[in-house]
Amino acid sequence: MDAAGVALFYAFGALALVSALAMVLQRNPTYSAFALVLVMCSLSVIFGLLGSPFIAALQIIVYAGAVMVLFLFVLMLLNVQREVPARAAGGRLRLVAAALVTALVAEVGSVFWRAGLGPAAAGYEASTAKMAALLFSYRYLYAFEATSVLILAALVGAVVLARRSAQ
Amino acid sequence: MTGAPIVQHALLLSLLLFAIGALGVFLRRNIITVFMCIELMLNAVNLSFVAFSRQLGSLDGQVLVFFVMTVAAAEAAVGLAIIIALHRNKDTLDVDAFRSLKW
Numbered sequence: 001m002d003a004a005g006v007a008l009f010y011a012f013g014a015l016a017l018v019s020a021l022a023m024v025l026q027r028n029p030t031y032s033a034f035a036l037v038l039v040m041c042s043l044s045v046i047f048g049l050l051g052s053p054f055i056a057a058l059q060i061i062v063y064a065g066a067v068m069v070l071f072l073f074v075l076m077l078l079n080v081q082r083e084v085p086a087r088a089a090g091g092r093l094r095l096v097a098a099a100l101v102t103a104l105v106a107e108v109g110s111v112f113w114r115a116g117l118g119p120a121a122a123g124y125e126a127s128t129a130k131m132a133a134l135l136f137s138y139r140y141l142y143a144f145e146a147t148s149v150l151i152l153a154a155l156v157g158a159v160v161l162a163r164r165s166a167q
Numbered sequence: 168m169t170g171a172p173i174v175q176h177a178l179l180l181s182l183l184l185f186a187i188g189a190l191g192v193f194l195r196r197n198i199i200t201v202f203m204c205i206e207l208m209l210n211a212v213n214l215s216f217v218a219f220s221r222q223l224g225s226l227d228g229q230v231l232v233f234f235v236m237t238v239a240a241a242e243a244a245v246g247l248a249i250i251i252a253l254h255r256n257k258d259t260l261d262v263d264a265f266r267s268l269k270w
Contacts, residue, residue: 009173009177013176016184017187020187023203023204024190024194024195032200032203036206039184039207046177046180047214047217049173050174050217051221052220052221054229058232058236062240063210067239070244071202071203074199075199077251078199078250078260080197080199080260094194096193097190100193101189104185104186104189105182105183109182112175112179117172117175120174120222120224121222121223121224121225131226131233134230135230135233140230147238150241151237151241154240154241154245157244158247161245161251162248162251162252
């Protein structure tokens with residue numbers, strides 16, 4: 001990765017962090033959804049910089065395209081209002097949440113820290129053709145075909161669940 | 168190749184995004200926002216898969232990301248259908264309102 005790539009990596013990493021924070025601190029779910037779209041687009045750039053163009057394209061098409069449009073569609077269908085601020089046990093719950101998340105960060109961070117990763121493997125190039133060859137290889141072919149059944153089941157399940165009942 | 172520890176920083180970014188998503192699941196009360204925070208956590212894990220794939224010089228991590236994305240798309244479709252059904256029955260999206268197993 002050259003110097004421009006490194007600069008792009010940190011710029012979009014910072015953008016992803018800021019928009020993720022904006023998403024969580026936002027009370028209006030529609031704004032949260034747009035912040036999440038921003039997170040996903042920044043992550044797509046980072047995937048591309050880390051040498052995975054196929055995953056970067058998939059991130060835009062599947063997440064920013066399909067999944068987030070579905071979210072926005074449901075938000076507008078249900079006419080969602082802002083959250084009301086007060087909750088009885090709010091303060092205590094917030095403390096517990098902060099403590100648990102801090103513990104999680106410390107735990108995973110220490111694992112990453114102690115892993116002591118060396119320099120990344122050289123000559124790494126993940127072209128889309130290589131990905132396709134791997135997906136259709138013996139190792140992943142059955143899992144790959146099984147995802148089509150999973151998608152079909154999810155499609156039928158979503159239609160059945162969201163349908164208005166007959167009476 | 169420059170000296171910047173890109174993979175380590177990508178892992179750190181993934182950790183922070185996952186933590187923000189977990190915080191959102193605790194703090195937010197709109198069920199759709201909670202669901203979006205879960206999507207954020209899935210994205211953070213995808214980032215760590217891609218970073219490890221880069222580190223090891225192997226494509227298997229990216230294949231795992233592909234499967235995570237497929238399952239996440241299916242999960243989003245079914246989850247949003249469940250949310251629509253919940254809203255139809257209770258007329259609210261506040262997670263505190265959904266506390267009974269049947270009604």
